[in-house]
Amino acid sequence: MRNYAGVEGSWNSYEKAQILLQSIPYDGTSTWGKGADKGFEAFMDATDNMELYDIETQSEVYRRGVHILDSITESASPEALFKAVYDSTKFLLNTDKFLSYFGGEHSISIGVIKAFYEKYSNLTVLQLDAHADLRPSYHGSPYNHACALYDASRNCNLVQVGIRSMDIEEKQYIQSGNCFFAHEMYGHNRWMQESIERMTEDVYLTIDLDAFDPSILAATGTPEPGGLSWYDTLNYLRQVFKSKNVVGFDIVELAPEVGQKASSFLAAKLYYKLLSYKFEDGQ
Numbered sequence: 572m573r574n575y576a577g578v579e580g581s582w583n584s585y586e587k588a589q590i591l592l593q594s595i596p597y598d599g600t601s602t603w604g605k606g607a608d609k610g611f612e613a614f615m616d617a618t619d620n621m622e623l624y625d626i627e628t629q630s631e632v633y634r635r636g637v638h639i640l641d642s643i644t645e646s647a648s649p650e651a652l653f654k655a656v657y658d659s660t661k662f663l664l665n666t667d668k669f670l671s672y673f674g675g676e677h678s679i680s681i682g683v684i685k686a687f688y689e690k691y692s693n694l695t696v697l698q699l700d701a702h703a704d705l706r707p708s709y710h711g712s713p714y715n716h717a718c719a720l721y722d723a724s725r726n727c728n729l730v731q732v733g734i735r736s737m738d739i740e741e742k743q744y745i746q747s748g749n750c751f752f753a754h755e756m757y758g759h760n761r762w763m764q765e766s767i768e769r770m771t772e773d774v775y776l777t778i779d780l781d782a783f784d785p786s787i788l789a790a791t792g793t794p795e796p797g798g799l800s801w802y803d804t805l806n807y808l809r810q811v812f813k814s815k816n817v818v819g820f821d822i823v824e825l826a827p828e829v830g831q832k833a834s835s836f837l838a839a840k841l842y843y844k845l846l847s848y849k850f851e852d853g854q
């Protein structure tokens with residue numbers, strides 16, 4: 572069993588850990604760049620080589636304990652993967668742990684989010700992404716990566732940030748006032764507070780790594796120009812964690828490239844930052 576960040580210690584045991592990390596290395600519906608099924612291993616390799624003192628929050632959140640669960644490896648069909656993820660998440664939500672997920676492609680989030688909005692009756696899903704992912708069905712399945720947020724848009728409050736690519740069909744499913752397009756965000760930070768004001772108290776966070784600009788993260792299935800920067804994103808996420816109750820999160824769409832470790836390291840650092848923000852100030 573591999574330990575998070577290569578750190579030995581009893582706090583990583585299932586019983587003692589406050590945080591669970593579930594990997595879902597599924598890449599069954601991606602339609603261009605493949606490799607998201609290899610994302611978790613690249614993420615873990617980067618995490619093993621990351622400093623564990625977070626300067627910004629002056630904390631070492633790994634001491635909270637991060638237990639790595641067995642991967643969900645169902646791959647018979649998108650429908651079968653959805654059911655496996657949904658059933659697992661329903662079970663894990665009965666624990667007192669903080670749940671975090673790592674893909675895989677974005678379709679892995681559909682089952683996770685459904686289980687969360689069934690538990691939290693007034694849930695906001697905050698999506699950081701280059702793509703709207705609001706197709707009702709794609710390539711014959713509603714569980715395609717292009718449909719990752721459609722079900723959420725119909726069943727809970729969906730706030731979308733950084734969107735810069737979509738099909739015209741998807742416009743009808745955008746919740747009014749809740750989509751912050753990348754070109755409208757450029758050159759100011761008003762979108763940060765405006766988007767936070769659109770959220771309810773309980774927030775589930777889903778981050779497609781193609782939300783970031785390809786200049787800092789190129790190893791993803793569909794890298795779109797004009798994405799988010801590192802420090803603006805961290806500034807925003809810290810505000811979200813401080814003002815809302817983030818109940819869980821996932822990070823998806825890391826498709827590692829041979830000889831290019833920067834993207835994997837960004838994903839590892841981002842995951843650690845999210846935990847540092849969640850447990851800042853002794854929460």
